[in-house]
Amino acid sequence: MPTCKELTDVVTDYLEGRMSVMRRVSFRLHLGMCDRCRAYLRQMKMTIETLGRLPDEPVPAEVREALLTRFRTIRPSGAPVTMRRRTFVAAFDDWLRSRGWMVVGMVLFGAALLGVLLGGQPGPLLGTWERCLLVELGVAALPVVGVGVAAVRMRERIAASSLAAVAAIGALVGYLHLQLACPYSRVTVHALVIDVGGILLAALLGAAASRLPALRPPAPSGGA
Amino acid sequence: MDEKTAGPRASGEDFALVQRLLAGDEIAFAGLVDRYHNRLLRLAMNFVSDRSAAEEVVQDTWLGVMSGLPSFEGRSALKTWIFRILINRAKTRGVREARSMPFSALENPDSEHEPAVNPARFQPNGMWADPPHRWDDETPEKLLMRQDALRRLKEAMARLPPSQRAVLTLRDVEGLDAGEVCNILEISETNQRVLLHRARSKIRHALEEYLGGV
Numbered sequence: 001m002p003t004c005k006e007l008t009d010v011v012t013d014y015l016e017g018r019m020s021v022m023r024r025v026s027f028r029l030h031l032g033m034c035d036r037c038r039a040y041l042r043q044m045k046m047t048i049e050t051l052g053r054l055p056d057e058p059v060p061a062e063v064r065e066a067l068l069t070r071f072r073t074i075r076p077s078g079a080p081v082t083m084r085r086r087t088f089v090a091a092f093d094d095w096l097r098s099r100g101w102m103v104v105g106m107v108l109f110g111a112a113l114l115g116v117l118l119g120g121q122p123g124p125l126l127g128t129w130e131r132c133l134l135v136e137l138g139v140a141a142l143p144v145v146g147v148g149v150a151a152v153r154m155r156e157r158i159a160a161s162s163l164a165a166v167a168a169i170g171a172l173v174g175y176l177h178l179q180l181a182c183p184y185s186r187v188t189v190h191a192l193v194i195d196v197g198g199i200l201l202a203a204l205l206g207a208a209a210s211r212l213p214a215l216r217p218p219a220p221s222g223g224a
Numbered sequence: 225m226d227e228k229t230a231g232p233r234a235s236g237e238d239f240a241l242v243q244r245l246l247a248g249d250e251i252a253f254a255g256l257v258d259r260y261h262n263r264l265l266r267l268a269m270n271f272v273s274d275r276s277a278a279e280e281v282v283q284d285t286w287l288g289v290m291s292g293l294p295s296f297e298g299r300s301a302l303k304t305w306i307f308r309i310l311i312n313r314a315k316t317r318g319v320r321e322a323r324s325m326p327f328s329a330l331e332n333p334d335s336e337h338e339p340a341v342n343p344a345r346f347q348p349n350g351m352w353a354d355p356p357h358r359w360d361d362e363t364p365e366k367l368l369m370r371q372d373a374l375r376r377l378k379e380a381m382a383r384l385p386p387s388q389r390a391v392l393t394l395r396d397v398e399g400l401d402a403g404e405v406c407n408i409l410e411i412s413e414t415n416q417r418v419l420l421h422r423a424r425s426k427i428r429h430a431l432e433e434y435l436g437g438v
Contacts, residue, residue, distance in 0.1 A: 008339075
């Protein structure tokens with residue numbers, strides 16, 4: 001358990017959530033027993049809160065007026081070229097980020113279920129074989145999308161492990177579907193084309209997607 | 225435009241505001257100035273040597289905002305975007321002046337250990353000898369109502385080394401998140417946390433001095 005002195009040195013790690021579980025537990029144990037350190041933590045929190053509420057001072061009238069004159073003469077204009085598209089992409093991305101990868105997993109699982117239900121059955125539109133292939137390609141396309149999205153996000157919070165997880169889910173789903181739904185799944189050539197080929201295609205498309213200028217994270221550069 | 229994506233993206237409100245600005249809406253621009261001018265000034269003071277230099281940087285920043293608006297893509301919140309322009313301008317100027325805040329101080333906070341609390345306030349076994357003076361009945365609202373408290377707080381901030389003040393301002397005063405601050409200041413997550421910790425510890429101490437009379 002940390003001493004009081006040690007606790008004051010790591011209080012920011014604690015507030016920032018940058019502590020291992022063990023350190024966190026012992027930190028809290030100390031807090032539970034030490035009302036002085038509880039007071040210290042409370043004061044730290046209040047300090048932060050106070051800083052966040054520092055009042056804004058009014059802008060001097062002449063500065064404000066001069067800036068408005070500049071604004072009138074410069075008149076920033078022109079259509080915000082990519083705003084609509086960006087808004088949509090950003091909104092989708094935020095949604096994905098907030099719901100996490102669980103959603104991706106659930107979608108893949110749902111698609112697999114659908115594939116299992118539909119894939120093996122002969123239907124009115126297509127014969128068994130074509131239907132099976134189509135559903136399977138559809139299932140294979142989902143990991144492609146997943147890998148593509150993950151590749152775009154690589155530069156940020158999505159670690160390589162997440163990328164691997166998405167690819168693994170996709171591969172598993174494709175494999176399960178192949179085993180359960182497709183009557184031709186035992187044919188080696190078929191498995192090679194669909195399984196191995198599908199995964200390779202997914203990887204290639206993912207890599208290609210990450211190079212699209214619209215999707216690529218911006219390169220770090222200075223200037224406004 | 226340099227728009228990295230750590231931290232929250234632009235809100236619908238941000239986009240609506242940008243749209244109004246691009247349509248030449250002066251009221252929207254005046255609102256932006258009212259909201260950010262002094263905050264930009266406060267931030268700029270961390271990077272350049274004196275107030276007139278800071279004012280120039282802020283002027284530059286507003287020009288940058290105006291010319292950059294059409295290419296605002298909303299990868300970060302509008303506020304973060306504006307702050308980033310300011311910091312880029314301040315850095316450019318710092319290089320030219322070569323006597324402003326050393327940005328290297330951001331990269332290498334003193335590796336020397338800086339205790340959060342004066343070691344003399346602890347017993348040899350690490351327990352409090354002189355525990356925190358209580359100010360439990362205070363709230364930020366009550367505190368900031370008092371002019372002398374506000375003054376003390378600002379003085380304590382002014383005494384911070386510029387690198388600590390820059391991180392504290394962005395994180396706690398402006399409410400940016402850790403990723404955004406690392407991005408804007410181009411510092412590592414660990415350095416950001418060290419600078420923040422030192423700054424917060426000093427401000428807490430200043431408030432304790434004021435409220436508890438250490």
